[in-house]
Amino acid sequence: GAGVSQSPSNKVTEKGKDVELRCDPISGHTALYWYRQSLGQGLEFLIYFQGNSAPDKSGLPSDRFSAERTGGSVSTLTIQRTQQEDSAVYLCASSSSTVMNTEAFFGQGTRLTVV
Amino acid sequence: AQSVTQLDSHVSVSEGTPVLLRCNYSSSYSPSLFWYVQHPNKGLQLLLKYTSAATLVKGINGFEAEFKKSETSFHLTKPSAHMSDAAEYFCVVSVASGGSYIPTFGRGTSLIVHP
Numbered sequence: 001g002a003g004v005s006q007s008p009s010n011k012v013t014e015k016g017k018d019v020e021l022r023c024d025p026i027s028g029h030t031a032l033y034w035y036r037q038s039l040g041q042g043l044e045f046l047i048y049f050q051g052n053s054a055p056d057k058s059g060l061p062s063d064r065f066s067a068e069r070t071g072g073s074v075s076t077l078t079i080q081r082t083q084q085e086d087s088a089v090y091l092c093a094s095s096s097s098t099v100m101n102t103e104a105f106f107g108q109g110t111r112l113t114v115v
Numbered sequence: 116a117q118s119v120t121q122l123d124s125h126v127s128v129s130e131g132t133p134v135l136l137r138c139n140y141s142s143s144y145s146p147s148l149f150w151y152v153q154h155p156n157k158g159l160q161l162l163l164k165y166t167s168a169a170t171l172v173k174g175i176n177g178f179e180a181e182f183k184k185s186e187t188s189f190h191l192t193k194p195s196a197h198m199s200d201a202a203e204y205f206c207v208v209s210v211a212s213g214g215s216y217i218p219t220f221g222r223g224t225s226l227i228v229h230p
Contacts (some may be wrong), residue, residue, distance in 0.1 A: 004158075023140075031215070033217065033218065035220075041222065042205065042220045042221060042222040043205065043220040044222045045217060045218075045219060045220075048215065048217055050215055055168075055212070055213040055214070055219075056212050056213050087164065091159070093159075093218070098214075098215030098216050098217070099216060100147045100166075100209045100216045101147040101164065101166040101209065102209075102216070103149070103164060104218045105161075106133050106151075106158045106159040106160075107158060108157070108158045109158065
């Protein structure tokens with residue numbers, strides 16, 4: 001597609017439920033990143049994929065968070081047993097590579113509200 | 116470790132006056148630096164990037180930034196603010212991680228433009 005697409009754009013869920021957030025990167029982009037942006041905060045890095053592989057998962061806040069990427073394309077971020085502190089905007093970005101000076105292109109984000 | 120520090124959480128200017136958004140970096144090697152802008156309810160957009168080709172980098176919408184190694188700074192400037200410049204601005208550095216580079220964000224500076 002023309003840009004990074006994220007779905008849903010908004011998600012309201014009850015505490016304790018599981019949620020899945022989807023990211024469809026720019027076609028041909030091998031690198032994919034997930035970030036979390038809480039109200040008034042900067043972007044917190046969660047995880048990145050090079051192809052289907054996630055070399056560094058240390059940014060995930062807890063073991064309730066997981067992510068996968070299939071076919072070198074679509075990625076899903078799953079949050080199990082959601083908590084109110086998980087409420088945030090989850091941003092996905094993709095880039096043509098993970099070399100140093102490569103620009104990342106961002107989606108519009110998924111606003112997650114846990115009630 | 117590589118990081119960026121945005122020195123001001125908020126900057127307030129009058130329309131038509133100069134804009135200065137400050138960013139200092141910490142890096143053990145020559146960094147790749149970026150400025151992104153996030154307008155309300157919009158996605159993140161690249162303003163400009165530094166990749167060592169030139170110390171003065173020109174970006175979109177009349178913004179520019181100067182890389183100063185002696186001061187470890189990469190401040191964003193614009194000669195004359197416009198109302199449409201009101202947004203959140205992020206300074207970003209590429210951080211090495213397992214053979215790849217991850218865009219790592221500062222906490223952001225909110226630019227307020229008064230008529």
